[in-house]
Amino acid sequence: MAELAGPVALAMPLVVARVPTTPAAELGRLRASADGDTWPIRRSAFGQHAVAPRLGFGGRSGTGDSPVRDALGSLPPLLVERLLGALELTVPELDLTGVPDLTGLLGEPFTGGFGVVCMEGTSEAVNGAAMLDQIRPGAVPLVAALARRLATHPRVAALLVVQPGITGEQDVAAAHGAAWLALAVATAAAVLHRAGLQPWAVEPPAVLGVAIGTAVLLLREAPMPPGYAAALLARARADYLLPFGSSGSAPVSGHRFALLEGSGVPEVEFGGNGLVAVVPGGAVIRTGVETGHVRILLNVLEGPPPDVATGWEEIVEVSWRAAVGGASVVGPHEGEPHLRKVTPPWPGDYRLRVHARGRDDTDGSEHYELVVWEAPEAPEIVYARTDRLGHRLRGEPEPARPEPPETTYRWLRRSSLGEAATVTVVTGADAADVLRAFGADPARPESMRTIGEDLMRRQSIDPWVAVLDVGGAVLAVEYNGWQGSTVPVLTRVSAGGRAASMFWNVNAVTRLSFAEHGEVLLSVEPFADIEAPPQIAASLADLDFADHHRGKKMMGLVAVQRFTGHGITAEDLARIEAADIGFRIVPDLPTLYPSRPKPGDPIGFAIETLAGLSEPQLRDLAWWAAAEAARIAGLGDDPDIVASVAARALTPEAHLRARRSQLGDGEHRWAWLALHRATNPDPLAAVTDTLDAARYAVGPHAANLVADAQTRITRPDPP
Incomplete structure (x- = not known):
């Protein structure tokens, strides 16, 4: 370890200098994310919940058998690619002179053949790490084991400390993430180049794949820097905007859920107002359902609501004091991510107006709306108290309430x-x-x-x-x-x-x-x-x-x-x-409407000219367009179409075929629509709408059709 610590410590500053701030901060927040110490205002630049595709190598499952590879695969693909692009040229520059021969720590090299199956578009880093895991068994876990031990070595540990002068949330997270990634990169480069591997197997993408996966493992274990919690809270307070709203479902157990700064919904009595009870750091809400979920809408306002909402059976307003801020909607377990830490991230006195509906029902129609705003402590206000559950909890006779129709x-x-x-x-x-x-x-x-x-x-x-x-x-x-x-x-x-x-x-x-x-x-x-x-x-x-x-x-x-x-x-x-x-069902043909302006009309330029034509001229143009659409679509000799064009009306047989053409597997939909639209009682609409359908019917010949139509419109036959 002493021989290895020196070269690794010397290499780490170069890697740190090359890691971009944003992906470094994403890595640096991994422990906070695992512990739930995050705020919903922060959004990942790389799609936090994306998962890289899993691979199968040499008949192995690709999951569960390699912690490093699994950790690498858990990252968003864009994040892996960003780190690979930033550090690919850095790996060959690392001076690892003095690294001892590590082949004695590994088993015998793999001597058989193996097959590799890669999903198209998978990162070189992911493929390279998986390849190394196959051709030199034990090398990848050795990198993780040595990096974990090196983190406690005095020379290396000093480089993992975030300096006190770094205070911003992103800066603290980035410094933390970059330092541990640098340890993993330097260790991976040192180990893999001294493990008896062929040069082609330890190209930079493979080294970085192992290093990034190792860094993920270490960062999930390492505590966040001492100043991170304060920096995160400061950022949350700076970024929080009002009004704020969210919706989802609240987990319920024992007929209750809560809006709390902490976790664990306490047992309380609801005999006072029958709906909500104030507790330290928030409030507990009484539900009709015993266990499950209820739908919820939450709004945080700059001031009190302008009026009292209608359509709710119970409405109660109470005061509560936030010790730190950032209360979440919780139940027997944490609620949905977008309902976590939703109230303002600062301490103070707040008002909470709870609306409830459907507590008496058993059909899943139970709804709640929570409205929060900052305000001095004030007496409780009950705006509505009409459901039967509330009356029972308050010890009052249940009302005879007629059911809505x-x-x-x-x-x-x-x-x-x-x-x-x-x-x-x-x-x-x-x-x-x-x-x-x-x-x-x-x-x-x-x-x-x-x-x-x-x-x-x-x-x-x-x-x-x-x-x-x-x-x-x-x-x-x-x-x-x-x-x-x-x-x-x-x-x-x-x-x-x-x-x-x-x-x-x-x-x-x-x-x-x-x-x-x-x-x-x-x-x-x-x-x-x-x-x-x-x-x-x-x-x-x-x-x-x-x-x-x-x-x-x-x-x-x-x-x-x-x-x-x-x-x-x-x-x-x-x-x-x-x-x-x-x-x-064979559907009806679309309803025909009188002429109306439409954006993108292919003959919009000629509308004024069309309006000056006589009805016979307009009818001629419409049926010419319909006949051209059928001809170019290869239907010019179809007897039903020929008869319809001659009659200037869809025959019964043609009408049925036109209807069937509108089905998913129908044929020549646009050609039949062109014929249908030519029958529009409004002659101007007959022209414009038929041409619109005809250009889709003729496809690649649409430009010629529109040009021919323009010529006919500007130089029509005499009436």
């Missing part, structure tokens, strides 16, 4: 329709009529599972529907579909009575629609103050779509049930899924 649809959240669907209820028609109105063939049933697997395989969103006759009405259910919300389907399906549908998707887009005797009465994204005709008004009574907490899709289904006299139940859905029968 949408409660009957809470089962939907945990069903197969929870994320996206359209539910349509139809009266005055049988199941076969409903299927035909949707564009499905009653004579072609398929397994719902088969349809789903086919669409998944093709990554398609082609529409399909399942139906159920419930006596007096037919339910049409679309999983992740929306045909029941379209005007053509609603018009047809309501011909013999009434129809209503509710659509929702994962992007929180919704649509509520009503139709009667072939007329769509209303189809809207439901928000507050819906202007509804008289025959719909009663169906919307007491449904506050502005209150998103109540569940817009559930309230929409209430309106559907009120309008049609029938709704969907969990049992109905179970019957549909047990039957496992669905029907593929």
Whole structure:
């Protein structure tokens, strides 16, 4: 060790000088990250949670059998590449004169053959470290073992100390990380060059791969420098900005979670206000659920909220004192990373307003909002106290609280329709009529599972529907579909009575629609103050779509049930899924709209000229563009297209083929759309929209088509 310590100590300053600050600081924070002593305001420049791809070498697993390689593989690939680029030319410069012969510390060299399997794009450092692990067993762990012992040698240990004059968080972390990386690089270079290896096996990338992995192991073990905690807190305080917000889920155990500076949620009584109890360093919140998670929204404001929120069953405001700052949302264990150390990172008096809803429910609808701001200590304020749990905890008689009408649809959240669907209820028609109105063939049933697997395989969103006759009405259910919300389907399906549908998707887009005797009465994204005709008004009574907490899709289904006299139940859905029968839909062609300006219109330059042409001239241009699209696409002799162009209208056969072309595996979609758009009742829109579809239909010939169109527009045939 004495012989090795001298050359390593002499080499370390050169390596330190070459390590860039940012990646050095990333390494230097490893122990703090492992201990949880970080703040959410710090973001990794290299994607902290990225993981390098694992490799398989010589039949070995590539994980768990080499701590150095596993440590190297745990780093973000960009960080490894940055260090490799910074130090690759430094390794050959290191003066390691005097390093003893270390071959006696290793076993016999590997003499057999081996195969190497590398993932494309993997770092040379990762590949080189794995190669060394194979051709000289014991060399890589020897580097880690000797570096760990060298760290205690007086000559080396003195170089690992961060000087007192370094105070900034990044500077302290960088000095710490660079010093330990320098120890690992110098040790790896010394050991590997004196371990009886061929020169090709100890090229700089391989040496640095072993060194970086070794540095990760050592930095996870080494304590952070004495001044790091103060520097980190100072940085957190300097970087913290208001307002601050976060959301996620809070872990719950024993009917409680907490906002605390420390960890471990204490046992408390909630008999005072029934919701929140102040404890040293924060507050504990009483939940309805005993164990699991609850959804939470947290906001830290510069001052008190401008008003008291509505739509919550319990609201209580309390004061609490922060000893240091940086309280986290915790439960039986630490919560989500983005809910850690979320309050201001400085001590003082704070107000906390806790909002709760759904504590009486068992369907997973329990929600909380925590609002924090700095303010002097003040008395507790109770703004709302309406749930039954709160009354029980306070020793008060439980209120007789009517359930909101949408409660009957809470089962939907945990069903197969929870994320996206359209539910349509139809009266005055049988199941076969409903299927035909949707564009499905009653004579072609398929397994719902088969349809789903086919669409998944093709990554398609082609529409399909399942139906159920419930006596007096037919339910049409679309999983992740929306045909029941379209005007053509609603018009047809309501011909013999009434129809209503509710659509929702994962992007929180919704649509509520009503139709009667072939007329769509209303189809809207439901928000507050819906202007509804008289025959719909009663169906919307007491449904506050502005209150998103109540569940817009559930309230929409209430309106559907009120309008049609029938709704969907969990049992109905179970019957549909047990039957496992669905029907593929051939969708309607897109609705044609009057002319309107569109960005990127290929003939935008000629709009004024077009507006001056007569309707016959515009019709000629539209059908010329449609015919050209078909001709260039190789469909010029297709009899259905020839007949449609001659009639200047889609024949029944052509109309069906045009609809089928819109499916995922349909052919010549844009050519058929061009023909469809040529039928637009608005002649100006017929020209512009047909040309727009035609240029996609002809693909590489689009420029010529647009040029020909420009010529025809500027020099049209006389009317």
